[in-house]
Amino acid sequence: MDASTSGTPSIQYHNIPDQPVPAPTSPSFNRQTRHCFGEATPGEFPLSANPSIVLHVLTGCNLDPQDLAKLEATCTFFRQPAHFAPDHELCLSELAALDMCQKRAIFKPMNLEKRHDLKLRCGGSWKLVLRFLLAGETCSRREKSQAIAGPGHSVAVTSKGSVYTFGSNSSGQLGHGTTEEESRPRIIRSLAGIRIIHAAAGAGRTMLISDSGQVYAFGKDSFGEAEYGVQGSQQVNTPRIVESLKDIFVVQAAIGNFFTAVLSREGRVYTFSWGSENKLGHHTEPTDLEPRPLLGALENIPVVQIVAGYCYLLALACQPTGMSVYSVGCGLGGKLGHGTKTDEKQPRLIEQFQTLNLQPMVVAAGAWHAAVVGTDGRVCTWGWGRYGCLGHGNEDCDSVPKVVESLSNVKAVHVATGDYTTFVVSNDGDVYSFGCGESSSLGHNTADVDAQGNQHAKILSPKLVTSLKQINERVVQISLTNSIYWNAHTFALTESGKLYAFGAGDKGQLGVELVSNQTERPTPERVEIDLS
Numbered sequence: 001m002d003a004s005t006s007g008t009p010s011i012q013y014h015n016i017p018d019q020p021v022p023a024p025t026s027p028s029f030n031r032q033t034r035h036c037f038g039e040a041t042p043g044e045f046p047l048s049a050n051p052s053i054v055l056h057v058l059t060g061c062n063l064d065p066q067d068l069a070k071l072e073a074t075c076t077f078f079r080q081p082a083h084f085a086p087d088h089e090l091c092l093s094e095l096a097a098l099d100m101c102q103k104r105a106i107f108k109p110m111n112l113e114k115r116h117d118l119k120l121r122c123g124g125s126w127k128l129v130l131r132f133l134l135a136g137e138t139c140s141r142r143e144k145s146q147a148i149a150g151p152g153h154s155v156a157v158t159s160k161g162s163v164y165t166f167g168s169n170s171s172g173q174l175g176h177g178t179t180e181e182e183s184r185p186r187i188i189r190s191l192a193g194i195r196i197i198h199a200a201a202g203a204g205r206t207m208l209i210s211d212s213g214q215v216y217a218f219g220k221d222s223f224g225e226a227e228y229g230v231q232g233s234q235q236v237n238t239p240r241i242v243e244s245l246k247d248i249f250v251v252q253a254a255i256g257n258f259f260t261a262v263l264s265r266e267g268r269v270y271t272f273s274w275g276s277e278n279k280l281g282h283h284t285e286p287t288d289l290e291p292r293p294l295l296g297a298l299e300n301i302p303v304v305q306i307v308a309g310y311c312y313l314l315a316l317a318c319q320p321t322g323m324s325v326y327s328v329g330c331g332l333g334g335k336l337g338h339g340t341k342t343d344e345k346q347p348r349l350i351e352q353f354q355t356l357n358l359q360p361m362v363v364a365a366g367a368w369h370a371a372v373v374g375t376d377g378r379v380c381t382w383g384w385g386r387y388g389c390l391g392h393g394n395e396d397c398d399s400v401p402k403v404v405e406s407l408s409n410v411k412a413v414h415v416a417t418g419d420y421t422t423f424v425v426s427n428d429g430d431v432y433s434f435g436c437g438e439s440s441s442l443g444h445n446t447a448d449v450d451a452q453g454n455q456h457a458k459i460l461s462p463k464l465v466t467s468l469k470q471i472n473e474r475v476v477q478i479s480l481t482n483s484i485y486w487n488a489h490t491f492a493l494t495e496s497g498k499l500y501a502f503g504a505g506d507k508g509q510l511g512v513e514l515v516s517n518q519t520e521r522p523t524p525e526r527v528e529i530d531l532s
Contacts, residue, residue: 145531150201161195167509172237173219183508202255213249256308267302296346333384334399366417377411388460389435429474497532
């Protein structure tokens, strides 16, 4: 776009604001009749009559803001939207953003009223709406293949939306109509014709979300306390639509030990149960199946990702000023990130990221600690530091986010946390892990034996998982068990859709065959399933 390359003088533009486009006026001359589209009426020059051609060039060629400014200042003939009614109040960059929004799967089915409401909720700009949509896709692998290492059972979703489950099935959480364990991935045939875009797994239950926003749940029919206390009256062993969520277009779910949370298409958070003491901003009973909106600071702020720890919830919010993280629930160990260990009854902004000048991109909630990846590739951790799961070279607790300095030469793009365990994926596909390596879930194939004969590979600082590097595949996602009651296992998903598993496999949750008397797999082994 530099005019100097063609020998013509370069025109400099500085700080050109978005200008409203005035409504076109009737020309004072008579246009020549041309049949550009085979119609017997006067036509326009095809490029100006079809601005989507221009918009696709602009949005598909990685043009920088200076290029857009030059085009916007010099080209007025294509300032019309292509796939929607003309809006002459929109500038070129807004039109391009709206055009790209309409290509996103969760935006397409929205009517005009819902689109307008989303625009206002995001800050009144289509560019902010586009950022909101893209941020959600980035941090949750929405509509992409994914693997979930749940407590004793596993879920794998293909890029086409088919679902495979395997492992423990005592409550019907595999969804096959039985309570028998499965040691190999088995497709859920009752979901034929339904495209699943997201999955979540908790102790004894599974939740799936379709591309139409419907939520399917099976296993324990309680959304509340997972291991102890009041449970539902029955077990559901095939996917069943959650009736109380039918009027909410859901895009993500998170299952904690005492509660369940879902995220709507518009970025609103709803929770079930664990509100008897207002710990999640509302008052309910443990067996309450009605979704309750998460009140407080996030009522009018769109959220792009939710993650659940043992007894707390983190939310990644998208605001006009940038991305931010809010926390709510139990503050034991400092895992809420506010510099204290007190509980928070309603969502509270974690202010430390502003001090660190870090824009959060992905957030992860372990049982007792949490982590964030910033847009600049830095990794922050906080909470209970037992076994070195914070990666700071010690086992201290940190009640505010702290940058993992030993990863200063690594540009991270993904982070996953479990029960005192953390994994980080770099932009070139390398994987680092640290924390508790019980059940060989760190992938290092080393362990120290304590006086009781238990194996605990205590890795206090990030260590490259060489066993994953040896597979010669670029890793894009890590999932590990996030439960204090189950032996942990880990999945590594590659860019080509291959799935590798290691860690505990006593219930068949690895999806690979173990030799006689073997209960865990110390190094990654390929799971015979193609998720691409």
